[in-house]
Amino acid sequence: MKIINRYINLIIPVIAVILGLLSGALVMLVSGYDPILGYGALWNGIFGDPYNIGDTIRLMTPYILTGLAVAFAFKTGLFNIGVEGQVIVGWLAAVWVGVAFDLPKIIHLPLAIIVAALAGALWGFIPGLLKARFRVHEVIVTIMMNYIALYATNAIIQSVLTKGSDTTDEIAATASLRSGTFEMLTNYSRMHYGIIIALAAAFIMWFLLERTTKGYELRAVGFNQDAAHYSGMNVNRSIILSMVISGAFAGIAGAMEGLGTFQYASVKSGFTGIGFDGIAVALLGGNTAIGVIFAAFLFGGLKVGALNMPLEANVPNELVEIVIALIIFFVASSYFIRWLLLRFKKGEK
Structure with a gap:
């Protein structure tokens, strides 16, 4: 089956x-609930009302950007666990500009x-520098910087901004992402212009990695640092x-929350939780720009639709968290799924 070989990365998710x-x-079923009724309520919670559709798109917006942040780092051989902290500092920075300045909206x-x-980007630069210069593992540094971001921004809000x-x-209206048109179309949901920015960011990631020399260099470093170094590439600068x-994508995700x-x-x-969910979004999306968009819609839909499950089906919305965890588990088990697909292919010959 040639189609399996060609589209296996799509089939697995x-x-x-x-x-x-x-x-x-x-x-x-084991818990005593009707799954058909439960998933019907989930579907209605996503698509049953314009407000729910708008809120799903609103939630998928930062998920796209945090998914891109994780996927971009992973494509280049790095594991950015600090997306959550980068979201938080981006959120605060965007709000600070929105509150502190009085400028025309176009500026x-x-x-x-x-x-x-x-x-x-600054929050991503620090672990990148430590990784490049001193070979300090980026996972450890980025995890610790999440906590620094959380408590430092709390202190800044209480001691500096207020x-x-x-x-x-x-924020001033001139810094807002809110859209009266989107509000009218979606029964006054919180959908905003950020979805356009998120989709543009996905295109930028794809174009940068797949259509530019610098993107090829970044992917080459991620694939094999030693080979990239011997071919004359600056590995430290690429890291x-x-x-x-990656940090810039996450910072923009924070802006979507703070401005939208x-x-x-x-x-x-x-x-x-937006940054941590971004890891799952990137994993489900196969670390590709288009995959991240679809995965973000799925996660946003599940989160929003889950709120309707207790109302229509008397099913606790925590069960959706179990479904999300199971999806991530099966994606993480992709090697097993790939093995089954290959065995199935061999069995057809």
Whole structure:
């Protein structure tokens, strides 16, 4: 089967989703719930109302960007676990620009997004530099920097941006991503212009990695650093650049939350989860730009649709978290699925 050889990277995530949904149905049955009713409620929670569709797109927006951040680093041989922290610093940076400046929208909004990207890039630069210069493993550094980002931004909000308050002022309207048109079309959901930015970022990642010399160099370093070094490529510079670009994607994801969904920054008692979910999105999307878009829609839909399950089917929405975990488990078991597909192919000969 030539089609399996050609599209195997696409087939595996699809099989993983199907197995995850079937396993979730089994969990519902064992728990005493009707899986058909449960998944029907999930479907209605995603597509049954314009508001739900809008909110799904709103949630998939930062998921696309955090998925791209993880996927870009992974494509270049790095594992950026610090996307969560980069989201948080990007969020705060965007809100700071939105609150502190009084500018025309054509300047204010792009400036806020650019500053958020720079903040995320800076947060990615540090582990990239440590990896390149001192061979400090990026996983350890990025995990620790998540906590630094969380508590440092909390301190900045309370001590610098406000006078002891837990929440900043709302951003100026000129820095907002909100759209009256989208609100009208989706029954006043929180969908905003950020989805256009996220899709543009996916195109930029694809174009950079697949259609430019620099992208080829970054992928070559990720594939084999020693071979890249012997061929004359600057491995250290590529490592740093990869983490900077990855951090920039994550910083923009934070801007989507700060300028679109919430329009303020507040003290957080824990992580947002957006960055960590981005790891799963990238994994399910096969670390490709188009795959990340579809995976982000799936995750956003599951999260939004789950809220309807207790209402229509009396099914706890925590079961959707189990389904998501099962999907990730089966994606992580892709080598086993690949082995089954290859055995199936051999059996047809």
